[in-house]
Amino acid sequence: MVSAPYLHDVTACFAERIGEGGLTKDAYARLLHGCGPALEQLRRARADGALPFLTLPSRRDDLGPLATLAARYRGAFDDVVVLGTGGSSLGGQAIAALADRGFGPPVGSPRVHFLDNVDPDTFQALFAAVDPARTGVFAISKSGGTAETLCQLAVVIDRLRAALGEDALKRHVAVMTEPKDSPLSRIAERFSLPHIDHDPGLGGRFSVLSTGMLPALLLGLDTAALRTGAAAVLEQALEAKDAAGAAPAVGAAIQVGLANERMVSQSVLMPYCDRLFWFARWYRQLWAESLGKEGNGTTPVDALGTVDQHSQLQLYLDGPADKLFTLVDAGMAEAGRPVDPDILDHPETGYLQGRTMGELFTAESRATAETLIGYGRPVRQIRVERLDEGTLGALFMHFMLETAIAAHLMGVNAYDQPAVEDGKRLTRRYLQGEGVS
Amino acid sequence: MVSAPYLHDVTACFAERIGEGGLTKDAYARLLHGCGPALEQLRRARADGALPFLTLPSRRDDLGPLATLAARYRGAFDDVVVLGTGGSSLGGQAIAALADRGFGPPVGSPRVHFLDNVDPDTFQALFAAVDPARTGVFAISKSGGTAETLCQLAVVIDRLRAALGEDALKRHVAVMTEPKDSPLSRIAERFSLPHIDHDPGLGGRFSVLSTGMLPALLLGLDTAALRTGAAAVLEQALEAKDAAGAAPAVGAAIQVGLANERMVSQSVLMPYCDRLFWFARWYRQLWAESLGKEGNGTTPVDALGTVDQHSQLQLYLDGPADKLFTLVDAGMAEAGRPVDPDILDHPETGYLQGRTMGELFTAESRATAETLIGYGRPVRQIRVERLDEGTLGALFMHFMLETAIAAHLMGVNAYDQPAVEDGKRLTRRYLQGEGVS
Numbered sequence: 001m002v003s004a005p006y007l008h009d010v011t012a013c014f015a016e017r018i019g020e021g022g023l024t025k026d027a028y029a030r031l032l033h034g035c036g037p038a039l040e041q042l043r044r045a046r047a048d049g050a051l052p053f054l055t056l057p058s059r060r061d062d063l064g065p066l067a068t069l070a071a072r073y074r075g076a077f078d079d080v081v082v083l084g085t086g087g088s089s090l091g092g093q094a095i096a097a098l099a100d101r102g103f104g105p106p107v108g109s110p111r112v113h114f115l116d117n118v119d120p121d122t123f124q125a126l127f128a129a130v131d132p133a134r135t136g137v138f139a140i141s142k143s144g145g146t147a148e149t150l151c152q153l154a155v156v157i158d159r160l161r162a163a164l165g166e167d168a169l170k171r172h173v174a175v176m177t178e179p180k181d182s183p184l185s186r187i188a189e190r191f192s193l194p195h196i197d198h199d200p201g202l203g204g205r206f207s208v209l210s211t212g213m214l215p216a217l218l219l220g221l222d223t224a225a226l227r228t229g230a231a232a233v234l235e236q237a238l239e240a241k242d243a244a245g246a247a248p249a250v251g252a253a254i255q256v257g258l259a260n261e262r263m264v265s266q267s268v269l270m271p272y273c274d275r276l277f278w279f280a281r282w283y284r285q286l287w288a289e290s291l292g293k294e295g296n297g298t299t300p301v302d303a304l305g306t307v308d309q310h311s312q313l314q315l316y317l318d319g320p321a322d323k324l325f326t327l328v329d330a331g332m333a334e335a336g337r338p339v340d341p342d343i344l345d346h347p348e349t350g351y352l353q354g355r356t357m358g359e360l361f362t363a364e365s366r367a368t369a370e371t372l373i374g375y376g377r378p379v380r381q382i383r384v385e386r387l388d389e390g391t392l393g394a395l396f397m398h399f400m401l402e403t404a405i406a407a408h409l410m411g412v413n414a415y416d417q418p419a420v421e422d423g424k425r426l427t428r429r430y431l432q433g434e435g436v437s
Numbered sequence: 438m439v440s441a442p443y444l445h446d447v448t449a450c451f452a453e454r455i456g457e458g459g460l461t462k463d464a465y466a467r468l469l470h471g472c473g474p475a476l477e478q479l480r481r482a483r484a485d486g487a488l489p490f491l492t493l494p495s496r497r498d499d500l501g502p503l504a505t506l507a508a509r510y511r512g513a514f515d516d517v518v519v520l521g522t523g524g525s526s527l528g529g530q531a532i533a534a535l536a537d538r539g540f541g542p543p544v545g546s547p548r549v550h551f552l553d554n555v556d557p558d559t560f561q562a563l564f565a566a567v568d569p570a571r572t573g574v575f576a577i578s579k580s581g582g583t584a585e586t587l588c589q590l591a592v593v594i595d596r597l598r599a600a601l602g603e604d605a606l607k608r609h610v611a612v613m614t615e616p617k618d619s620p621l622s623r624i625a626e627r628f629s630l631p632h633i634d635h636d637p638g639l640g641g642r643f644s645v646l647s648t649g650m651l652p653a654l655l656l657g658l659d660t661a662a663l664r665t666g667a668a669a670v671l672e673q674a675l676e677a678k679d680a681a682g683a684a685p686a687v688g689a690a691i692q693v694g695l696a697n698e699r700m701v702s703q704s705v706l707m708p709y710c711d712r713l714f715w716f717a718r719w720y721r722q723l724w725a726e727s728l729g730k731e732g733n734g735t736t737p738v739d740a741l742g743t744v745d746q747h748s749q750l751q752l753y754l755d756g757p758a759d760k761l762f763t764l765v766d767a768g769m770a771e772a773g774r775p776v777d778p779d780i781l782d783h784p785e786t787g788y789l790q791g792r793t794m795g796e797l798f799t800a801e802s803r804a805t806a807e808t809l810i811g812y813g814r815p816v817r818q819i820r821v822e823r824l825d826e827g828t829l830g831a832l833f834m835h836f837m838l839e840t841a842i843a844a845h846l847m848g849v850n851a852y853d854q855p856a857v858e859d860g861k862r863l864t865r866r867y868l869q870g871e872g873v874s
Contacts, residue, residue: 018586086747101559102550103566111537116744118792118801119711120772129540129636145785148743151797154776154789183783190782204747265702265759266736285748292752299703299752299760301736306585307553309860310523310641311722315729315736317856322702323736335557336845346620348582351865352591354714359868360588364555367863374859403594419754422811423746426804428788431796 004236005229007383007392008247012373013254013324021255021321021376031253031260031409035243038408039251042401043238050197051415053206053400057231057393063213063223065196069138069174070217076171077136080110080218081126083152084140084211086289087204089116090282091396092140092215095226097278098392099219109219123155132163137173140211142198144182147427151189159175169193172252176211203415207288208396209296222389229393237401248401251380255324256409257401258378259298263325267298268316271328272305272365273387276395280304283399290403290414296325297410306364307418313368317375326380327369328395330387333362336430441673442666442821442831445684448763449806449816450691456759458696458813468690468697472680475689477846479838480675487853489636490643490837494668494830500650501661502633506611507654508574510547514573515610517547517655518563520589521577521648522838523726524641525613526553528833529577529652531645532663534715535829536656547573548658555585560592574610575590577648577738579635584864590624606630613648640852642723645833659826666830672809674838685838688817692761692839693846695815701761704735705753708765709742709802712824717741720836727840727851734847740742743801748806754812763817763834764806767824770799775860 015022046054050414056062072079082092093114103113115122137156141149153173160172177184188195202210204436209227216223236246258264267287268278280302291297303312305327316323335358344352352360372379382398384391407414452459483491493499516781521531530551542548552559574593578586590610597609611631614621625632639647646664653660673683680686695701704724706717717739728734741762742747754759772795781789789797809816819835821828843852 016520085744089744090748101562103562116747117711117741118743118794118798119709120769120798122711125538125540146747147786147789147797148747148801150781150786151776151789151792151794154781155773155794157780158774160779183781183786187780190473190780265757272556272710275556281748288749288756290753292749292754292756294755295757297752297756299736299738299756301738302555306555307522309857310553310583310585311527312725312729313716313857313860314854315725315734317729317859318731319729319734319736320732321700332557336560336592337595339588340595343624343627344587344591344620345592346519347621349584349587349620350867352584352588355588355868357555357560357588357592360584360864361555361557363864363867364585364860366867367860370863371860375856403857417751419812420746420750422754423750423801423804423808426807427797427800430800430803431788431792 004233004247005384005391006398007381008250009381010250010254012369012379012381018373018378019376021262022378023254023261027257027261028253031257032144032243032249034409035246035249035253036406038405039238039243039246039249041408042404048127049159050201050432053209054234056202056209057227057234057397060224062210066213067217069196070214073136073218074108077110078134079130080136081114082114082138082215083149083156085116085146085148086285087207088140088142088149088211089114090278090285091208093278094282095212095221095392096215096219097275098212098387098389099221101274106220112215112218115152127159132160133146135172138176138214139173139184140176140198141184142178142202142204142207144177144180144184147424150183153184157187157191159177162190165380166191197347202295205289206400208282209393215354225389226393226419229390230397233394233397234401249405251398251402252405252409254380255298256406258324264322264329264378265298266301266321266323268301268303268325269328270303270305270308270325271330272361273332274304275387276328276330277304277391279395286399286403290407291410293412293413296412305368306361309364309368316372316377321377324380325372326382327359327365329362329381329383330357331383331385332358334358438803441670441684442828443835444820445687446818447687447691449810449818450695454816455810456813458699459815460698464694464698465690468694469680469686471846472683472686472690472842475842476680476683476686476804477677478845479841483675487638489639490646491671493639493646494664494834495612497661499647503650504654506633510573510655512544514547516567517549517573517575517697518551518593519551519575519577519652520586520593522553522583522585523722525577525579525586525648526551527647527715527722528645530715531719532658532829533652533656535824535826538660538711543657549652549655552589555588564596569597572609575613575651576610576621577613577635578621579615579639579641579644581614581617584861587620590621594624594628603628621796642726642865643837645719646830662826663830665723666827667834670831670834671838677770685835686842688835688839689846691817692735693843695761701759701815702735703738703760705738705740705762706741706765706869707742707745707762708767709798710765710767710769710824711741712739713767716832718831723836723840726854727844728847728849731874732848733849742805743798746801746805753809753814758814758869761817762809762813763819764802765822766799766802766818768820768822769795771795778840
């Protein structure tokens with residue numbers, strides 16, 4: 001048995017620790033019991049390949065074509081535009097944040113821009129900022145029929161063709177989509193664009209270890225380490241001797257238990273780490289779209305420590321008791337130089353003198369957890385020793401498994417999203433000028 | 438009487454339109470009646486100056502020193518770092534998004550970086566990316582005692598001093614804080630830094646028209662237009678002959694009514710406009726910190742159309758009926774070139790051919806609103822003809838007033854945040870090595 005590369009502490013989710021806002025051990029035991037069949041189902045799906053997000057962590061064969069494309073893009077381009085939305089974009093953004101903290105990419109990497117919307121103003125700004133001759137494009141749509149992605153790509157191809165000629169498109173644009181006829185694969189064919197296959201069994205919000213690989217490679221990140229980190233969590237969870245030994249099952253039981261027994265309607269994911277801002281946005285889709293069905297589901301809320309102490313904490317502490325808090329720490333207590341007492345010498349701030357920024361960061365995380373607990377709010381704490389590709393991969397897999405198991409406990413299908421089709425139909429009718437019937 | 442520079446449509450919040458998930462007209466009338474005293478209180482506060490966010494829109498005298506500083510920074514620096522957190526940062530970020538869509542600032546403006554956290558990894562990336570000789574700093578803390586801002590500034594001064602010498606600090610660093618003794622004002626004094634006064638009566642989350650002005654000026658935005666837009670909304674709301682004629686009162690009555698009568702616990706703000714992403718984050722603080730008291734308050738949720746159709750919409754439509762949706766449209770139907778049918782010629786996508794990206798954007802907004810309504814979810818629609826400084830200023834004022842009035846209806850003080858003090862005390866104790874008692 002391998003050990004998971006993170007600590008997962010749920011003690012402050014129980015009534016015996018935080019009082020009536022917490023889960024009783026009885027309710028927890030019942031739910032944990034229900035996780036057994038969910039884990040068994042996942043084991044079978046891994047064995048028979050029914051859920052590719054469970055087999056992807058141990059694969060490497062699919063990385064070859066992506067590495068070739070990434071190497072060419074890194075050599076040829078200053079800017080790479082990733083087109084796509086939802087699950088085609090959020091995983092890549094979560095990974096890219098490891099390498100680009102908002103001050104540009106590492107030396108040798110292009111700037112990677114994720115365009116996940118159809119705001120014409122943003123595209124105008126993009127076109128004003130980049131040199132077409134030094135710009136690459138990667139369009140991702142599983143189905144190949146996503147309206148936003150097709151519109152984005154049509155507009156971008158129009159621009160590139162006008163600037164560089166049609167023949168240049170095959171060097172500047174590539175797509176990732178299922179190997180079947182679709183509007184996107186037709187565009188790829190029409191302009192001889194490289195076409196990377198999207199696994200038809202891999203739903204967007206479970207696709208990060210596939211759709212996130214090109215951005216990772218562009219930014220010089222270690223894709224094998226991302227998958228190895230995910231594989232370790234998968235292995236540990238599925239080989240655990242019981243559900244109590246599988247952190248994702250424990251997390252699912254806590255989440256569903258608090259929702260059922262304590263009217264917890266919101267699940268706040270609050271990392272103390274800027275690089276996990278987009279990870280929390282990725283989680284937000286995973287949890288919402290997998291579970292929000294037939295009146296079920298809780299609302300995932302992405303937060304960021306310490307920033308949201310100055311924005312949301314008042315509500316978290318003294319507003320309605322309707323939230324579970326998951327705080328994530330990434331072990332940065334040692335980082336930074338000590339604050340120079342010659343600069344900050346006011347009597348009120350003695351506590352900061354000689355302390356590093358990392359110590360302040362870590363103390364605030366700890367203080368926020370303790371304060372929430374003091375107010376009787378359920379708090380889960382996750383700790384990784386250091387955020388890197390391996391631990392990020394581990395966190396991805398933890399939450400994908402937790403979500404899949406929670407869906408099983410709620411009795412919903414984690415892998416579909418039937419309600420969003422209505423809006424798509426209406427959009428098409430509006431654009432066809434049919435009005436609302 | 439002036440008319441407000443936006444449309445505010447709440448018809449789809451009522452039971453007669455959407456069924457049992459909507460507010461009854463009786464409950465609404467009662468709440469609207471309760472808005473009368475709230476509006477009267479705001480009128481008095483504007484007259485006697487008790488709430489500076491109500492008098493700021495018509496002031497211009499405070500802009501002089503900011504304009505002088507901004508002009509010097511624009512001339513001298515390629516990068517300007519704004520230090521501060523919560524209300525000292527979010528308003529500025531919401532304004533800056535008007536000018537920088539993520540592809541850099543307008544010609545003639547420096548890059549403006551908002552550092553609102555104490556993540557040492559982010560500061561390391563900052564220092565690696567900028568040239569100290571070409572970098573300016575603006576540190577904002579109302580009290581002058583915010584631990585995060587002080588730690589940020591101490592670390593940045595340490596770096597700049599090492600690179601440029603102590604004498605250079607007064608040209609590279611300026612602060613905005615209350616005119617009183619504090620750790621921050623002491624630093625300003627110690628290094629002869631320019632000190633812009635922060636109005637002691639202006640709470641952080643109501644300070645956007647003050648703390649957001651330097652970022653606006655750095656990016657070449659029109660600060661007078663921001664304030665004029667806010668003034669128009671203020672004027673219209675406070676001069677309306679009754680609460681039904683004041684959009685912020687209508688909004689407050691809807692929000693509080695749905696919370697009280699329909700168990701709505703979450704208020705989703707979903708603009709269809711990338712430039713309003715940070716506006717929604719700004720709103721998130723305003724609403725949460727003003728109302729989350731003594732068990733009151735609803736959770737503000739920032740969303741973005743169309744992106745969150747591919748992330749949150751499944752939950753919004755088919756999850757629990759616990760949300761009010763405010764969709765904001767910024768009139769972009771005309772923008773963009775038509776999609777070329779030569780590029781996108783698949784039979785499935787006929788509806789996109791010849792349409793602009795702006796038409797798709799607008800059709801999706803309309804379709805999402807109609808779909809939510811079809812599922813019986815309360816939807817409010819706000820429309821501005823065009824997003825610019827004037828309409829952004831209007832939206833700021835609308836939501837500040839709506840929040841103040843909602844606090845009155847809930848019986849809480851909108852202007853304090855007592856619960857967050859506990860965590861601050863604990864942080865200091867951890868850093869002083871006292872442990873948890």
